[in-house]
Amino acid sequence: MVSRLTQGLQGENWRKSLEAIALPGAALLVALMIFGIFCAFAGANPFGVYGSIYRAAFGSWSAWQNTLIRAAPLMLTALCTALPARLGLVIIGNEGALVMGGIAAIATGLSLGTALPSLLVQMAMALAGMAAGGLWIMLAGALRHYRGVNETISSLLLNYIAIALLNHLVDGPMRDREFVTKPSSAELDPTNLLGTLPGSRIHVGLIFGIIICVIAYILIQRTTFGFAARTAGGNIRAARIAGLPVGQLTLATCFLGGSAAGLAGMVEVAAVQKRINESLVSNYGYAGILVAFVSRHNSLATILVSVLLGGILASGGILQRSHDLPDATVLVFQGIVFLCVLFSDSLYGRFSWFR
C-alpha cells in the first residue's frame, strides 16, 4: 500500500497512488454496510453499534490504550508471514513461533532470576525468544529449501508441535505446583517484567513492534538484502541464474520473520501473562497472518492494520454490555472486514479512472 503510495508521489500518476488507499477504504465501507445489515437482522441499531465500536476502540485515551496493547503483538506476528512472503513463501507458523519464543523467554527469565541486573535479564529473554522463534520458522524454511517440503503445511504442523510442547512443559517439567488455577509455570520475578510507557498502561512491547516494523520496511525496501529477496520472490529461477543465494535468503528471511513472532511471545510473557500456560495460545499468531496479507506484506502498512484490528479486538465487551449482542459479534465483524479487504486485492487495475 505505502510502497505504491511512495511510487506515486515520486512523479508517476497520483491517481494510481490514490487507488492504494481508495480500494481498501471502499472495502472497509462495504464491510461496515454488510455488518450493519447483519446487526439490523440481530435486532440492534447498526449506527449505534458503529458508534460503540468506535468509542471502545478509539474514542478515548483509555480506549486507545486497550487498542494499542492488542496491536503490539499483532505487528510482530504479522512479520512472521510478511517477511518470508517477499520470497514467495507462505508461512503460517506464527502461533508456534510465538509459543516457542514465550517458552524460551520464560525459561531464560526464570533461570537467571535476580542474578543479573533486570535490564540484562530482559535483554537475554528477548534474545532467547527471538532465537527460538527464528530457529522454529527457519526449520520450515530449511525443509523447504533442502527437501522441497511445502512450507505452509510444515509451519502449520510446527504450530501444533509447539503448542503440545508448551502443554507438556507447563504440566510437567516446568509446572508450578503452588499455582492451582490451571497448569502453569512459575511466575517471573517482578523486577524482570517489562515496564509501561510513562503515564499509560501500554507496555514497551508497542515500541518494539513499531521499531521492528520500520526496520523490516527499511530492510526490504532500502537494502541489497531486501532487493535480493524481492528479486528472488519475483522469479526464483531467474534469481538462481543471476547468482543470488536463494537458500541463504530463504533461511535468513524465515529466521527474521520467526524471530519477530518469537519476540511477540517474549513480550506477551514478560509484559502481560507473567507466567506461561495455555493462555499463551491466544490467536495472535493466526490474526497476524491476516494482518500480513491485508497489509500486502508491507511492514509500514502492518502498523496501521494492526492498530485497526487491535481496535476491533478491544471493542469485544462493549457490544455485549450496550447492545445485548453476543461477544462473537466482533468475530463476525472481523471476518467480514478481512474477507472484503482480501477481495479488494483483486480489483487493482480494474478501474480505468485510477490509471
Next chain:
Amino acid sequence: MTTETSLGLWGIPLGILAGTLRGSAPFLFVSLGECLTEKSGKINLGLEGTLLMGAMSAYGVSFLTQNTVGEFWAPWLGVLAAGVSGMLLGVIYGWLAQQHRVNDVATGIAMIILGSGLAFFLGKPFIQPQAPQLFTFRWGSWSDIPAVQAALKVSPLFLLGVAIAPLLQWVFRSTRWGLYIRAVGDSPQSARAMGISVFKVRMFSIVVGSFLAGIGGACLSLYYPGVWTERISSGQGLMAVALVIFARWNPVQCLWASLLFGGTQAIGPAFQSVGIDSYYYLFNAAPYILTLLIMVITCSPKRTLVGAPGALGTDE
C-alpha cells in the same frame, strides 16, 4: 473409572479402541472434504470454521425440531442442516478464493474467523439445552462389561463416512467428474484447453467438500462429545489439512489416517485412565510429528510429493 481400573491394563487398548471409534468420525468427514477440495487445487483452511458452523447448526436444528418431527428424525435434520450451512460457507470461500490475486490461505483463515464468529453468535442460545442425539449401533451388547458396551457404540455417521471414502476414491479414479477434478487440480491450463471450466469444477469441489466438513461438525455435536460448546472443535478442522497430506490425497488412506489421528488422540486419555499421565501432551502431538517426518522423508527438492495436486499452493 472403577470399571476401567477393574479391567486393569486391558483398559488401555479398550480405551484406545473406544476413543478411535468416537474421535475419528469428525476427522474422517473433514479430511474427505479437504481431500476433495485440495484435489481441485485449492487449500481450504476455513474448514475449521465450517466444522464449528456444522456442529452448531446440527445441534440447533436438532433441538428446535425435536417436538415437530420427533426425537429420532430431529438429529438427522440437524445433520442435513450442518451440511447445508457448510455449503453456504463453501460458496463464499469458493468464490473469493478464486478471484485474481486473492490468496487462498489468507481467505481460509478469514473464513475460520467468520465461520466461528457466526457459529458462536447463532449458537449462543443452544449452549445450555440438551438436544436429541443421533442413535448409535450397540455392537457391545454381547458383553456384560459396561466399558466394553460403551466402547462399541458405533455411530451411523461413522459408517457413512467409511462408505464415502472408497466411493470418493472410485469417483476420482473411474469417473468423468473425477477426471475433471484431477485435471483442474494438476494442471488448470490443460484443463482449460480441454474446455473444462476451472472455476465451476473448483466451486463444485469446494462446496461439496464443505458439505462433508459440515457433517463432520454434526458428528461432534450430535455423537461425541455430543454437546455444543465454543471449544468443541479444538482445531480439528485445521488438523484435517495435515491429515490429508499424511494420506497423500487418497480418500481411502484418509480413512486410515483418520483412525490413526483419532486413535492417537485417545492414547493420552487411555494411559491417563490407568494412572500413566507424564507424556499425555506429547502423545497428542504424535500425528503432527509423524506427518512432518513422512513429508521430510518422501519429499525432494526436485519433485513434489507423490500424489500432490500440481496446482496446489500456486496462483494458477
